[in-house]
Amino acid sequence: MHSTNILRGIDLNLLVVLDVLLAERHVSRTAARLNMSQPAVSHALARLRLLFDDPLLIRRGGQLVPSSKALEIASVLSEALRQMREVLGPGGFDPQREKRTFRLAMSDYGSAMVLPGLLQRLRLEAPNIDVVVKQASREAMLRLLLDGECDLALGVFPDLPERLETAELAIEHFACLADRQKMAGKDRLDLETYLSRPHVLVAMTDGANTEIDTALHVMGHRRRIAVTLPHWGNAPRLIQGTDLVLTVARNALAPFKDDTSLILFDPPFQIPPFAFVQVWHERRSGDPAHMWLRDAVAIAC
Incomplete structure (x- = not known):
């Protein structure tokens, strides 16, 4: 025919x-x-x-x-x-008229990085677009994208499955946080002291292998994880009054840089910086509303 x-x-x-x-x-x-x-x-x-x-x-x-x-x-x-x-289309995509709910997957670190600026823009430019935020492990976030249960995932994803696309939002570096009174007058820890101290790990699952532990493993070292918790936001508060050390993305510690009871310092070994990215399924690449959302996230970050 x-x-x-x-x-x-x-x-x-x-x-x-x-x-x-x-x-x-x-x-x-x-x-x-x-x-x-x-x-x-x-x-x-x-x-x-x-x-x-x-x-x-x-x-x-x-x-x-x-x-x-x-x-x-x-x-x-x-x-x-x-x-x-x-x-x-006479005027293309119009965020003022779009009625949509976007489902975003991210950690509370991602929320702190992106949501304040993103929501301000949404309320001003796209008041009928709603946002639902989900928290999950890296693997679970990628599965949500593949299954169509999520529109956009924000985080650190070293390995991506096929059919997922990504855009870099920021390059992050690691920093350490410790209680000032437990530092014996020093402004940083050497590697030996760092390894002798107990550590807080932020991860969604027990025994998660992080960029920090990978760097230590390459050097033939291992740190003791005394506390594992899934939330970035609470982690710095656990340091006060203890001998615990927290090593996380520097931007996550920004609210505590002026806290005189704590001390912020560089790790005593090299940890490669990492890319904080947004990831989406290729089937959404050409969606005008999704394209606008990705641009809004990039600007917010």
């Missing part, structure tokens, strides 16, 4: 629904994003399955998983619709 005749028989609105379904992988979120009812989205999905002669989205373990054909369609469809919006 001639391609013109094929297109003549397609309701192009169905392709818009399919594009959002493949991005969201969730009927109710698709309905909310398109201002449709859930039954209308379910009906559109049924018509799409007939049109493509393929299930497109298969329910597994309470989630909608795209078929192989749907994955082939996704990137081509998203790019085609993006180009059509650029040609037909």
